[in-house]
Amino acid sequence: xxxxxxxxxxxxxxxxxxxxxxxxxxxxxxxxxxxxxxxxxxxxxxxxxxxxxxxxxxxxxxxxxxxxxxxxxxxxxxxxxxxxxxxxxxxxxxxxxxxxxxxxxxxxxxxxxxxxxxxxxxxxxxxxxxxxxxxxxxxxxxxxxxxxxxxxxxxxxxxxxxxxxxxxxxxxxxxxxxxxxxxxxxxxxxxxxxxxxxxxxxxx
Amino acid sequence: xxxxxxxxxxxxxxxxxxxxxxxxxxxxxxxxxxxxxxxxxxxxxxxxxxxxxxxxxxxxxxxxxxxxxxxxxxxxxxxxxxxxxxxxxxxxxxxxxxxxxxxxxxxxxxxxxxxxxxxxxxxxxxxxxxxxxxxxxxxxxxxxxxxxxxxxxxxxxxxxxxxxxxxxxxxxxxxxxxxxxxxxxxxxxxxxxxxxxxxxxxxx
Numbered sequence: 001x002x003x004x005x006x007x008x009x010x011x012x013x014x015x016x017x018x019x020x021x022x023x024x025x026x027x028x029x030x031x032x033x034x035x036x037x038x039x040x041x042x043x044x045x046x047x048x049x050x051x052x053x054x055x056x057x058x059x060x061x062x063x064x065x066x067x068x069x070x071x072x073x074x075x076x077x078x079x080x081x082x083x084x085x086x087x088x089x090x091x092x093x094x095x096x097x098x099x100x101x102x103x104x105x106x107x108x109x110x111x112x113x114x115x116x117x118x119x120x121x122x123x124x125x126x127x128x129x130x131x132x133x134x135x136x137x138x139x140x141x142x143x144x145x146x147x148x149x150x151x152x153x154x155x156x157x158x159x160x161x162x163x164x165x166x167x168x169x170x171x172x173x174x175x176x177x178x179x180x181x182x183x184x185x186x187x188x189x190x191x192x193x194x195x196x197x198x199x200x201x202x203x204x
Numbered sequence: 205x206x207x208x209x210x211x212x213x214x215x216x217x218x219x220x221x222x223x224x225x226x227x228x229x230x231x232x233x234x235x236x237x238x239x240x241x242x243x244x245x246x247x248x249x250x251x252x253x254x255x256x257x258x259x260x261x262x263x264x265x266x267x268x269x270x271x272x273x274x275x276x277x278x279x280x281x282x283x284x285x286x287x288x289x290x291x292x293x294x295x296x297x298x299x300x301x302x303x304x305x306x307x308x309x310x311x312x313x314x315x316x317x318x319x320x321x322x323x324x325x326x327x328x329x330x331x332x333x334x335x336x337x338x339x340x341x342x343x344x345x346x347x348x349x350x351x352x353x354x355x356x357x358x359x360x361x362x363x364x365x366x367x368x369x370x371x372x373x374x375x376x377x378x379x380x381x382x383x384x385x386x387x388x389x390x391x392x393x394x395x396x397x398x399x400x401x402x403x404x405x406x407x408x
Contacts, residue, residue: 004297005270007255014251019236020229031294032223033256034268041256045249047218051211052237052245064209064238071208090235093208 060131062107062124063092072096072104079103081138083131085157087111087145095143103141106131111144111153120156128157132164142170172197264335266311266328267296276300276308283307285342287335289361291315291349299347307345310335315348315357324360332361336368346374376401 008030015026033041057063058070065071072078072092082103086092092105108123131137140161144150154170161168174192175184184192212234219230237245261267262274269275276282276296286307290296296309312327335341344365348354358374365372378396379388388396 004274004276005259005268007259007270008268010251011255014248018233018248020232025224027294027297028224029222030255031292033252034259034293038256041252044218044222045253047214048237048245049249051215051234052242055209055211055238064212066209066211088235089238090231093231 060127061092061105062109062127063089063105077102081136082141083135083137083139084141084143085128086143087150087153091143101141103139108144108153111149112156113149113152123153125157125160129160132161132166137166139167139169142168144170146170146173264331265296265309266313266331267293267309281306285340286345287339287341287343288345288347289332290347291354291357295347305345307343312348312357315351315353316360317353317356327357329361329364333364336365336370341370343371343373346372348374350374350377 011030011033012023012026015021015029016023021029033044056065056067058065058073059068060073061070063070063072067074073080079102083106084095084101084103085106085108086095087108087110089107092107095101095105106124106128108125108128110118110123112118112120112123132140140157142154142157144154158168172195173188174195175181175188181189215234215237216227216230219225219233220227225233237248260269260271262269262277263272264277265274267274267276271278277284283306287310288299288305288307289310289312290299291312291314293311296311299305299309310328310332312329312332314322314327316322316324316327336344344361346358346361348358362372376399377392378399379385379392385393
């Protein structure tokens with residue numbers, strides 16, 4: 001394609017740098033912006049600018065918030081003694097979507113990864129320690145991906161938490177609900193046998 | 205999901221309004237903006253703002269341009285007597301990608317659609333008439349989608365162009381290259397038989 005417009009190409013390049021947007025989608029988006037009234041695109045960019053300039057992070061859990069403390073940490077309806085440790089805000093959202101967790105969160109802001117040079121000091125662990133000592137936490141659920149880095153992080157944190165007499169659990173791992181055994185990877189299937197659960201006939 | 209942040213939800217809603225971006229992708233993009241340095245998002249919004257505020261349209265063909273006249277209309281290498289009429293800038297790009305057209309374009313800015321209330325007066329037809337009379341156009345190729353609205357537009361334009369003694373063609377329609385007959389829709393297959401082409405044994 002002939003290089004028609006630097007402005008156009010710059011906008012396409014900028015959109016292509018975003019996750020999940022290829023050159024074709026980026027071109028489509030740029031043509032969309034150009035086909036709509038200018039105010040629409042201006043509204044759009046102002047919303048994004050407003051977001052990155054004004055977003056706050058909860059002082060307790062480090063999840064996103066409009067105020068000093070997020071609605072979950074501020075809620076009397078949530079069990080403030082049950083703490084779920086997650087890697088990122090994305091995980092908080094995924095768990096909230098399930099509607100199965102009524103406690104509060106602590107966002108680490110990453111996981112321990114020697115390869116990427118991320119150590120415990122780069123994560124929100126100091127504030128975690130304070131909360132464990134001051135907030136009356138009785139149970140900690142570690143909802144961290146079962147990868148090598150995740151397991152390392154879980155092990156590291158359990159060394160800190162267990163001595164405080166707080167019960168520690170991890171999310172269960174195994175075959176997905178609705179998943180078929182033949183399509184489950186070997187490691188997951190193997191571990192789901194080692195970590196088999198007692199079958200409760202009344203509950204099923 | 206608990207409504208954590210109005211800023212967050214506004215940004216997701218703004219992104220979801222764009223074509224091809226659903227709620228899940230929008231959330232992912234917002235988290236991406238938040239996970240990167242603030243300057244990156246600011247650069248992004250400035251590129252988009254710069255685009256919509258400063259983009260120009262070629263005075264001759266109405267395609268996008270950084271100057272008064274686009275590079276295609278300004279090029280001595282393009283055949284300025286061979287005019288391709290298209291609906292939108294998107295079509296100019298699609299045709300340029302093929303590398304098969306060496307003439308110049310005229311972007312209508314839409315097609316005649318009584319249902320959507322778009323008549324000839326809403327399209328770039330006055331400037332087309334001037335070009336046909338003043339620019340020494342010898343051939344017009346109508347690269348307009350073979351829909352009902354497209355056919356109406358082609359018919360309308362041919363009534364204007366043919367009396368000027370300019371030859372008029374449309375892009376060929378038929379079975380896609382590499383397409384299989386059994387998956388071709390009936391109308392296309394039927395018309396590809398009616399509009400059959402002489403087989404040139406030397407050329408094949």
